[in-house]
Amino acid sequence: MADDERAEELETIVAIYPELQIDEKDQFRFFLDIAVSPINPATISYPGSSGTDLDDENDRASAILHHLPPIKVDMTLPEGYPESNPPTVKLSDPSAWIPASKLKELEELATALWEDYGHSMIIFTYLDSLQQGAETAFDVPTTPTWALPTHDLGITLIAFNASSAQRIFDGETHDCGICLEPKPGRLSHRFNGCGHVFCRACLKDFYGDAITKGEVANVLCPDSTCGLRKIGPKRTRRTKRTIDPAELLAIGLDREAVQRYVDLKRKRKLEADKNMVYCPREWCQAPIKSAKYPPQPILEDISYASDTGDEGEAEPLAEAPVQPAPVPAEPATTTTAKEPPKPNKAPDDRLAICSKCQLAFCRVCKASWHGEYLYCLPRSAAELSAEDKASYDFVLLHTSPCPTCSVPAQKTYGCNHMICPQCETHFCYLCSMWLDPGDPYKHFSREDLPCQGHLWDAEDGNEEGAQFNGPRAFEAMAMAIAEAEAELDAQVGPGVES
Amino acid sequence: MAKRIVKELTDCTQAPPTGMKIHLLDEQDIHQWEVVMDGPDGSAYAGGHFKLRVTLPEDYPFKPPVLNFTTKIYHPNVSNDGKGSMCLGMLRSDEWKPPNKIAAVLAMARNLLLEPNTEDAIETTIADQYKSDRKAFEATAKEWTKKYASGK
Numbered sequence: 001m002a003d004d005e006r007a008e009e010l011e012t013i014v015a016i017y018p019e020l021q022i023d024e025k026d027q028f029r030f031f032l033d034i035a036v037s038p039i040n041p042a043t044i045s046y047p048g049s050s051g052t053d054l055d056d057e058n059d060r061a062s063a064i065l066h067h068l069p070p071i072k073v074d075m076t077l078p079e080g081y082p083e084s085n086p087p088t089v090k091l092s093d094p095s096a097w098i099p100a101s102k103l104k105e106l107e108e109l110a111t112a113l114w115e116d117y118g119h120s121m122i123i124f125t126y127l128d129s130l131q132q133g134a135e136t137a138f139d140v141p142t143t144p145t146w147a148l149p150t151h152d153l154g155i156t157l158i159a160f161n162a163s164s165a166q167r168i169f170d171g172e173t174h175d176c177g178i179c180l181e182p183k184p185g186r187l188s189h190r191f192n193g194c195g196h197v198f199c200r201a202c203l204k205d206f207y208g209d210a211i212t213k214g215e216v217a218n219v220l221c222p223d224s225t226c227g228l229r230k231i232g233p234k235r236t237r238r239t240k241r242t243i244d245p246a247e248l249l250a251i252g253l254d255r256e257a258v259q260r261y262v263d264l265k266r267k268r269k270l271e272a273d274k275n276m277v278y279c280p281r282e283w284c285q286a287p288i289k290s291a292k293y294p295p296q297p298i299l300e301d302i303s304y305a306s307d308t309g310d311e312g313e314a315e316p317l318a319e320a321p322v323q324p325a326p327v328p329a330e331p332a333t334t335t336t337a338k339e340p341p342k343p344n345k346a347p348d349d350r351l352a353i354c355s356k357c358q359l360a361f362c363r364v365c366k367a368s369w370h371g372e373y374l375y376c377l378p379r380s381a382a383e384l385s386a387e388d389k390a391s392y393d394f395v396l397l398h399t400s401p402c403p404t405c406s407v408p409a410q411k412t413y414g415c416n417h418m419i420c421p422q423c424e425t426h427f428c429y430l431c432s433m434w435l436d437p438g439d440p441y442k443h444f445s446r447e448d449l450p451c452q453g454h455l456w457d458a459e460d461g462n463e464e465g466a467q468f469n470g471p472r473a474f475e476a477m478a479m480a481i482a483e484a485e486a487e488l489d490a491q492v493g494p495g496v497e498s
Numbered sequence: 499m500a501k502r503i504v505k506e507l508t509d510c511t512q513a514p515p516t517g518m519k520i521h522l523l524d525e526q527d528i529h530q531w532e533v534v535m536d537g538p539d540g541s542a543y544a545g546g547h548f549k550l551r552v553t554l555p556e557d558y559p560f561k562p563p564v565l566n567f568t569t570k571i572y573h574p575n576v577s578n579d580g581k582g583s584m585c586l587g588m589l590r591s592d593e594w595k596p597p598n599k600i601a602a603v604l605a606m607a608r609n610l611l612l613e614p615n616t617e618d619a620i621e622t623t624i625a626d627q628y629k630s631d632r633k634a635f636e637a638t639a640k641e642w643t644k645k646y647a648s649g650k
Contacts, residue, residue: 178597179499180502181501205499206560209560210560222595222597224595
């Protein structure tokens, strides 16, 4: 008859706890997980990394947890239960957040209850008391701060809390404020930041639409009260925080849309930057950030490099995707190298080089680069005309630039040894290279240079194409720097936009 | 989103917001609503019946509805150009949030009849008059109400 009593009690218990599992081999043994979601959420503090010293107060992370890992009950009703034998209970907690002594105490509670109730059926009473204990996290001091001994335990508990919260959310029904329909949690999305919930289909439509139309500033939580703060009796201010790209992917937007979102946001950020200039070429318009191209120091570096005869310094220039020979030590002994090459001491930060189309231009007057000596006035990009481009093209085609001051020089007649009318630098009309004023013609006899034997090319000056039409010296240098930077960027990885 | 519009319309016709009657301008088109709004008691518009047009854009509720007074009204927040348009608060596309509802928009509009928003006025001369010479403002508003909004 005792068997019947045990079976009868278990049947009742299974009805109350449908998730209860009866052991396959022993019909009077069962397993049950008691969920632990304390009434007062636990505030944990744990070592910030696995190597952190327990006492290091500076490196501790914290979190608030609403769900803790369950306590696992393994209960057996032995022969003779309930009359003569108490149930045997084994409690376990794989993540070990409950102290072993507490587990033991809870295990012993079964026998104590059995005694108290005069050897009667106590399974429900026992499980119920465990559940009640769970409401206070079995008296583990989880508030105000529960200091965990290890980093790993902190991570385990946080992960458990997150998955429990998600499971509960998925099982609930949420009213979507956009389609005004109740939607199951698994089709809904709760925003990481503010916790507002909408159905994913609506969010996808809303954000997809906003991104397609370029209205990235509208990619916000749609809730009408979200981010709203009272700043006066009748005034409110809204803090607008656009949604993180990762969250958009989680909502279900396709990669392409999210990429466009990231690009547009970046573009907006650039456009908001007052220091930003854009390539004045209408077909290019690429943004150029001033800090990226410190222009004038480059020229100085070169002269210093030549001064010390350190070819290594000048080396990278040779790799500029451009012109013929590496910059040699030609001007090393010239006046150019000994004296600062420019009269104005402040580095000319007007020079900008477009990273996309390589146009060198002045960020003040937006015309193609006119050299550092020219005084210019600000001009809006809108004023740039086809004339400017034509003029730049003409200059490229019919003149060679002075390697020091970049003044465009047009040869009317004579040999290709030029002296700059502006700064008296000696240079080659064919390749725009510095020439040694002491022996300028050596350049035209050096076997390692393409200008060998071409001193008198285009003697009457009007032969088109004889001029140096590659990048101006500063263009070549800026390009080399841009390239080096791009390479560096590629190594370091692109800057993460937040 | 037609479903949402129908739902809102059903709610608005079954339990109309205070002082309003709402119906579709054309039974075939759920994007055009016509509203008859009673001038709130205690305002210069009391006794008037103002007709409004609510136009829902194709991408409603992602974009705000458009509100026009088709009855002429003397008010700082309603354009006096024959269009009777309103553009403030949640009606502005940068302020609009998809969970906002038409009923709330209409309630806001009616509230503006009680309490004009002079900070965000579309008719600044009317707003100035409202602030500096309330009597003259109310006289004109009442006169217009009688003249244009006293019909059925």
